[in-house]
């Protein structure tokens with residue numbers, strides 16, 4: 001029996017449908033990340049799980065109990081808000097104790113729990129401060145601490161790191177992952193940042209316009225995105241897309257044509273880990289397809305190039321270099337290459353890609 | 369214009385405004401310390417030997433101390449009730465959707481559009497019918513009618529500026545509606561509540577029209593008594609001014625004590 005299950009969840013505001021039939025299941029102890037562009041309904045979905053938004057249609061169950069219309073407090077979930085939502089007039093201790101007081105817990109038990117959580121998060125010395133006397137990172141810890149003390153069944157996070165600067169964000173990301181390991185509690189985490197999604201999640205739920213596009217482990221989404229949307233969303237830098245035409249369709253091999261391919265041709269083989277390896281044969285000669293190339297799979301190689309591009313700009317990332325280069329027609333592609341190759345704007349670049357690292361999508365954007 | 373002359377002009381403007389607003393107070397206080405002869409002197413005397421005789425006289429007068437007590441009873445009760453009744457209403461208006469909300473809101477605001485004198489006669493007749501003339505209750509009720517909208521208005525605005533996330537976090541933690549109001553909205557709404565309490569206090573303390581119309585002997589308030597000296601052939605300016613000073617003193621002290629909240633409250637919502 002799944003620990004958290006959503007079935008056909010719908011949310012409408014008037015006749016504006018924000019979440020449109022979302023269903024999925026999470027096991028106990030899983031770290032689930034909802035990811036998707038801004039406005040796709042992630043927060044709304046999370047808030048429906050918390051009970052802060054009415055569920056228009058569908059059913060929600062937590063730990064084997066149907067809670068679709070149950071009061072938020074009775075669901076035993078804790079939520080960390082994007083704004084942290086700390087009570088400004090209460091000290092850190094009072095902030096963390098509030099929920100326990102509501103549960104009528106004895107004072108010494110409250111103290112014990114708050115101190116335990118404060119020790120885990122290393123905020124012991126801050127307990128008497130007011131939220132305004134804390135830095136962003138410290139507030140974040142308090143917000144998490146407030147969730148921990150209640151020993152909830154389910155943790156919900158709504159973009160908890162988006163108000164932090166880059167360095168702190170990385171640090172807190174690691175701490176949240178560590179916390180999940182330590183507590184072993186089921187967590188649902190909302191973000192629009194695919195790096196957070198990739199690094200934290202056991203499984204990622206990719207949302208677009210209120211619908212699930214794909215559910216899978218980070219590797220599954222990276223290796224076998226079901227469509228161009230997921231392919232473009234997961235992975236950084238973003239996947240490059242190039243239109244092409246099928247010239248030859250063999251058993252497990254497609255030959256594609258596009259003016260920027262060397263000799264006008266490119267051979268694509270089944271990808272390792274690709275979900276639909278055998279389905280490649282479905283493509284027919286003359287089909288228009290979209291070729292997906294990940295920047296990290298493109299290598300500068302004069303010996304056996306597959307594409308010829310013209311360099312436009314380079315970005316030195318220190319240990320690696322990101323090169324923007326334009327094919328004969330269409331938009332610039334990005335190439336992520338180790339080291340600092342000597343590339344100047346206008347140079348002709350021979351670029352190699354392994355046949356089994358080519359992603360292919362049909363005319364409707366679905367993976368082939 | 370250079371910065372310095374601009375500052376000079378600014379200071380001059382302030383000085384003019386200040387003397388314009390403060391002179392009547394100076395005149396009132398200084399007159400209350402003069403003897404009748406010095407008071408009526410023309411041209412006015414600026415240097416005189418101050419006397420507390422007027423104060424001694426008004427405090428000896430049962431009427432004045434009784435009136436101040438009446439004022440305190442009416443004003444404190446009104447302010448207390450206005451805050452107690454107004455803040456939950458403001459919370460409801462700020463955070464809940466219900467039928468007739470817009471109409472209710474408009475009614476509260478439109479209450480303040482009516483000139484009080486228009487209602488004086490009907491209110492008098494009403495009070496007469498229900499036998500409430502010359503009671504504390506009738507003044508408290510009528511002041512409440514005028515003060516509640518102000519309290520609700522200011523506090524609604526204040527409560528709206530409190531992030532919704534706080535309330536939702538509290539709900540998730542098991543707080544019920546009333547706990548949320550008491551433990552989150554009230555403490556965070558203090559600036560607005562303080563301002564509305566001050567407004568309510570000052571309005572009721574200074575109110576003359578209804579106090580004059582609705583009271584006889586028993587519950588005359590301070591402003592009524594101050595004007596009551598104006599009957600007869602002789603105007604006891606010294607006593608009137610001394611009473612005026614005594615009336616103004618509590619509000620001034622009250623306002624000075626909470627002026628920081630006042631400024632904060634008056635500019636609240638400015639950055640929304």
Ligand SMILES: Nc1ncnc2c1ncn2[C@@H]1O[C@H](COP(=O)(O)OP(=O)(O)O)[C@@H](O)[C@H]1O
Nearest residue numbers: 013016018036037038039040041042043044045
């Ligand atoms: N109370 C509301 N009334 C109407 N529309 C809303 C309301 N709350 C959110 N929405 C709409 O729902 C959509 C999804 O919002 P949200 O869940 O916050 O997106 P995300 O968190 O993915 O950025 C948005 O288009 C937003 O405008």
Ligand SMILES: [Mg+2]
Nearest residue numbers: 042043044159
């Ligand atoms: Mg959101």
